[in-house]
Amino acid sequence: MTINLNSSNVGTRENRLGSITGYIGSLSDLASQSECGTLRGCARCFSQSSSCLSMCALSELNRIRNVAVIHHGPAGCSVVASLQEYLTKQLAAKRGVTTNSVYIGTDMNERDTIFGSTEKLRDIVLQVNERYHPEAIFVSSSCATGIIGEDIDSVVDDLKADIDVPVIAVHCEGFKSRIWATGFDIADHAVLSGIVKPPKQKRNTINFKNFYESARDEIIEIFSHFDLEPIFLYCNSSIEELEHISEAAATTCICGTLGNYLGNGLEEKYGVPYIHSINPLGVQGFEAWLREIGRVTDRSEVIENYIQEQRAIYIPQIDEIKRELQGLKAVIGMGPGYTFEVTRVLNELGIEVVWALAWHYDKKYEDGQVPPAMKYLLDNQIDFEASVSDQQNYEVINILNKYKPDLFLSRHPGSTVWASKQGIPAVSVQDEFMIFGYKHTLEFAKTLLDTIRNRSFEDNLAKRVKLPYTEWWYQQNIASFMESIK
Numbered sequence: 474m475t476i477n478l479n480s481s482n483v484g485t486r487e488n489r490l491g492s493i494t495g496y497i498g499s500l501s502d503l504a505s506q507s508e509c510g511t512l513r514g515c516a517r518c519f520s521q522s523s524s525c526l527s528m529c530a531l532s533e534l535n536r537i538r539n540v541a542v543i544h545h546g547p548a549g550c551s552v553v554a555s556l557q558e559y560l561t562k563q564l565a566a567k568r569g570v571t572t573n574s575v576y577i578g579t580d581m582n583e584r585d586t587i588f589g590s591t592e593k594l595r596d597i598v599l600q601v602n603e604r605y606h607p608e609a610i611f612v613s614s615s616c617a618t619g620i621i622g623e624d625i626d627s628v629v630d631d632l633k634a635d636i637d638v639p640v641i642a643v644h645c646e647g648f649k650s651r652i653w654a655t656g657f658d659i660a661d662h663a664v665l666s667g668i669v670k671p672p673k674q675k676r677n678t679i680n681f682k683n684f685y686e687s688a689r690d691e692i693i694e695i696f697s698h699f700d701l702e703p704i705f706l707y708c709n710s711s712i713e714e715l716e717h718i719s720e721a722a723a724t725t726c727i728c729g730t731l732g733n734y735l736g737n738g739l740e741e742k743y744g745v746p747y748i749h750s751i752n753p754l755g756v757q758g759f760e761a762w763l764r765e766i767g768r769v770t771d772r773s774e775v776i777e778n779y780i781q782e783q784r785a786i787y788i789p790q791i792d793e794i795k796r797e798l799q800g801l802k803a804v805i806g807m808g809p810g811y812t813f814e815v816t817r818v819l820n821e822l823g824i825e826v827v828w829a830l831a832w833h834y835d836k837k838y839e840d841g842q843v844p845p846a847m848k849y850l851l852d853n854q855i856d857f858e859a860s861v862s863d864q865q866n867y868e869v870i871n872i873l874n875k876y877k878p879d880l881f882l883s884r885h886p887g888s889t890v891w892a893s894k895q896g897i898p899a900v901s902v903q904d905e906f907m908i909f910g911y912k913h914t915l916e917f918a919k920t921l922l923d924t925i926r927n928r929s930f931e932d933n934l935a936k937r938v939k940l941p942y943t944e945w946w947y948q949q950n951i952a953s954f955m956e957s958i959k
């Protein structure tokens with residue numbers, strides 16, 4: 474798929490990747506419908522609220538050091554600014570760096586939505602530049618500016634003559650996609666089109682797209698064995714680092730949903746190889762990922778030696794815990810990248826996934842291929858009941874009540890809490906590196922064991938909480954509340 478960096482706008486995942494937010498069936502059926510082109514997303518007759526793609530896009534950009542994000546819209550759109558303010562500062566402090574990034578809302582009012590407010594926006598951008606001296610300015614649209622046709626691109630183009638740092642238009646109209654992960658692509662598109670420079674030399678660096686770089690030191694240590702330096706994106710990235718990511722030996726990511734636009738974009742535009750493998754979660758994932766890095770960067774021998782050394786340390790320990798986890802049943806609900814990755818890891822540990830919910834589903838990635846994590850499951854005949862549901866917790870509740878699994882795993886505490894209230898042990902896989910490599914796979918296995926052994930929290934909570942759902946809802950087949958989108 475060609476990525477058009479001459480346009481400031483990026484198409485939605487629905488249009489580019491055929492992504493959907495509604496489906497019920499099985500993984501194999503989902504795959505075969507995708508392959509023969511008959512897959513259609515389903516619409517719900519009732520939906521709980523979901524997230525806006527602007528939160529994903531602008532929080533990614535705001536974590537870059539010393540930038541300004543200007544969110545042109547009503548005050549409510551920039552509600553995440555307060556969260557971003559302390560999150561970016563805390564993440565920088567944890568790393569031992571400082572950031573002066575700011576997140577500014579333009580507070581459009583009723584008059585602005587009738588008469589437009591491009592002049593006001595222009596003044597705000599100039600004032601932000603003068604007051605904060607950012608190293609780049611991202612100017613974002615919103616639903617309101619999209620509906621009235623506010624010409625943000627022209628404002629940005631005019632300002633480029635007056636401001637000597639990159640000023641980049643970011644199209645974040647929330648209504649254009651039901652899939653919040655479209656926001657990751659929007660952020661990548663802004664970085665690729667406005668910050669990254671063509672390569673001048675090759676470097677022994679590897680671009681590593683992640684969320685919060687919690688395993689930063691450990692990954693630097695691992696790559697030091699291979700004479701590679703990871704550059705973590707975008708949390709705490711500097712503009713100078715981003716300018717040079719086209720010079721890296723390869724690009725990889727902790728989650729395909731998060732990283733595939735940037736990875737494929739860098740590969741397509743600058744020839745930086747993207748690691749098209751399953752992600753480094755669990756033993757299979759870690760080894761396949763390392764071997765692919767070895768192949769692409771011509772370091773296969775040293776990487777194979779590292780794998781064998783580490784296997785000798787960790788595999789016996791992982792096998793010991795596996796014996797205790799055999800036969801457990803789990804339900805999981807996560808973004809599609811993690812849903813299919815974590816299903817594979819649970820399978821490795823002997824746990825059967827009886828139902829997996831993906832918060833959305835991408836038929837293919839930017840390279841036109843089926844997401845590697847899903848392909849792995851299909852190639853290995855790992856099938857299970859599956860649904861696509863943009864964090865519709867009322868559906869999660871219904872499924873959990875039907876299956877009564879030993880475990881529920883989600884990346885979002887807003888979902889795990891509902892399982893806990895039903896008395897089902899729940900694990901929040903919030904830290905993206907929680908299952909990274911051998912060491913964290915072992916820790917993850919131990920966490921699962923602890924969770925099923927100590928059930929007092931869920932048992933006590935379930936005894937004391939009255940859930941708002943009636944017996945009627947638990948008896949419903951949730952498939953009957955969906956219909957195909959024509």
Ligand code: SF4
Pocket residue numbers: 525526527546549550551614615616617645646647648
């Ligand atoms: S951009 Fe639209 S969907 Fe997103 S927060 Fe603003 S009004 Fe809501």
